Amino acid sequence: MTDFTPLQSLLGGALIGLSAVLLMALHGRIAGMTGILTGVIPPLSADWQWRAVFLAGAIAAPLLLVLAGKQIPFSVPVPTAALVVGGFLVGIGVHFGGGCPSGHGICGIARLSPRSFVAVATFMATAFVTVFIIRHVMGG
Template sequence: MENFTPVSAAIGGTLIGLSAVLFMLLNGRIAGISGLVAGVLTPSEKGNDFWISGAFVVGLFIAPLIVMVTSDRPPINFPQPLWMVVVGGFLVGMGSRLGSGCTSGHGVCGIARLSRRSIIATLTFMISAVITVFFVRHVMGG
């Protein structure tokens, strides 16, 4: 926790919440990343979802690149081999499809709407994360 700064965390959380509210207000959709990625991979016949989802997903890749180019932050180094990161991302994606949403959709948007399903899903995500970290760090020695 040596890099935790409450002010930047509060600003970041506020920006995430504001963007979720604006996305819902302007598009009538929840800003859940798994649903938006699914909108790009399996476009509907309407066509609108593809462009809205595509713009959102492209922004997820462009924003960190802009920060990387315009700031003096050191480059990100993955402690695991790239294949493990890719497999982990694939498993997270499959889990979010099985759970009918991801942490952004359930955790940010669903809890804000007091959705019981989202509260249960988010608790499940968090408990699973705690168990996984404990297992990887203390049982496997990672």
């Protein structure tokens, strides 16, 4: 069961949106996490510095909450092998979809990109079918 946290969710969504807007306004770049990560893996891209800072912020934010005394409930209800397989499948989708879910979902839809609307609909439909099969067909 997932806790209902509307205020935290609203704040988190607003901060993600703000970071995407600032990245586009200040650097002309789309905030797709896979593309940002790719630029800091050797060979480094020419603009690797802002990418490293963006990723550091994504890592530091929850660490700052922990240091401030907040307990972050975090559990992964699936085996590590399932996470690895899922990550591999997402990577294949990123390659063939021309971008990751965050890039298409946050930035692409905001720019009214038809390709992003199709990509997000495909991600969501696949997620719905996967959850249905795992929970109701396989009994997981």
